[in-house]
Amino acid sequence: MDYLANQNSEDQRDRQRPAPCSIPTEFSPRLTPAREGWPRRRRRVAAGILLGLTGLSAAGALLVSTCTLCYAVSTDGAPPLAFVQGTDTVQRAVSQVEDQVSQILQADYDYTQETTMALTIAPKNKLQDPDELTHSLMETVEQVRAEYILTIDGLPVAACESQQAIDQALWTVKERYRTQFTVAAYFGNTVSVEEGYLPAQTEVLDADALVQRLTQPRSQVQAAMDDLAQALAPAEEAGVLPAFAATEETEAFQEDLPVLTVLTVEEVTYTQPVDPQVQEVADNTLLVGEEKVLAEGTPGLAEYTDRVTYSQGREEYRETMSTNLLIQPVPTQVAVGTAQGAEGAKGRFLWPLEGRISSPFGERTIFGGESFHRGLDIAAPSGTPIAASASGEVIWSGEKGTYGNLVKLDHGNGYVSYYAHCSALLVEEGDWVEQGQTIALVGSTGRSTGPHCHFELLWQGELLDPQLCLP
Secondary structure, X not given: OHHHHHHHHHHHHHHHOOOOOEEOOOOOHHHOOOOOOHHHHHHHHHHHHHHHHHOOOHXXXXXXXXXXXXXXXXXXXXXXXXXXXXHHHHHHHHHHHHHHHHHHHOOOOOOOOOEXXXXXXXEHHHEOOHXXXXXXXXXXXXXXXXXXXXXXXXXXEEEEOOHHHHHHHHHHHHHXXXXXXXXXXXXXXXXXXXXXXXXXXXXXXXXXXXXXXXXOEHHHHHHHHHHHHHHHHHHHHHOOOOOOOOOHHHHOOOOOXXXXXXXXXXXXXXXXXXXXXXXXXXXXXXXXXXEXXXXXXXXXXXXXXXXXXXXXXXXXXXXXXXXXXXXXXXXXXXXXXXXXXXHHHOOOOOOOOOOEEEEOOEEEEEOOEEEEEOOEEXXXXXXOXXXXXXXXXXXXXXXXXXXXXXXXXXXXXXXXXXXXXXXXXOOOOOOEEOOOOEEEEOEOOOOOOOXXXXXXXXXXXXXXXXXXXXX
């Protein structure tokens, strides 16, 4: 109590003395507190401190350990905005303010606010160093404002008055894509916030305006982003703000996508039919490649749980986490052909015409020498109709060397048939003909000893004896 009473009386006497001196921008030597009354005042303060130290008051001891003699810095008569240890701290801070503002505005700037210092006692943890005081003084400069700059993938997107406005906007954008099934939501971009000073006329967005910018296509907001980058450039060069640089994500950015992309993850459970499996049964009554359904299967039912990732509400990919089979499917039974070669041809090919076999398949003597006969010669009068031995596609219709006028049919499953020495061809290449359809007339063109039809049959390029394949 003695310390407090002594302090109050000191305050009354101090009010009768001149106020602490004003410190102009130049900080000339005359700005140091006036010598008149200064030593005596400091002795009074010291005496008060000693009284607190020697007294039995715990509060006095606490005051000595946590407080210190310092200067209260004020501008334009406002309440103290900072406490510093010495006048040189103020000088350095004002110099830094002038340098930084000059860089930001790209013009010379002098700090014109009336700055005063008053000797006082303040908590030690309230003292500011030159950099901290610079920040406090910058708040008093009307030409610049402290703003929060939101960057997306390394590029500045918008300036806001508070971190809270940015947080609110980011939360709102993210919530747009949440559903009742959402288990996670995050941004597909690198998002960061930098605090710095900008020219006072720089566009500043509130939370609602920031939401609108973040959800617009990049192409629509590029001009505004360029303006902000231009306003920030001087501060970057001065080192007041970090250098902004596009990341790989920015360079790969699609202009029709929003500035900020939202990825959400959902876990969904659903049921879906399960297709029946196919059970194959060998069948030698069918050609290789032919199939016949013996019994239709029935689908089952399964319950799936998927983890689905969406980008801007559109599904990007999904992963099945679990499967629970509710109804077992019944497989479909299919007969699969195994017949091939002469065995496969048996019963599928008909005689192309009626007539006498004038030359069988195999070795024979003709035109004065031995040769291998590739097919079966069926003698008949010229003009006798020749029918397709089986259904197929015409792959040749025209004159071909010793065959004379020739028709070739592709029957599928590797089977091809020839009809040679014709007097007339009634089909064209590309036509589809049915079994028994007339395709040509008997003749004696090419290398021939009389009117007949040379019938030749191949399976996968290998010659077959037609008589083993015909009924």
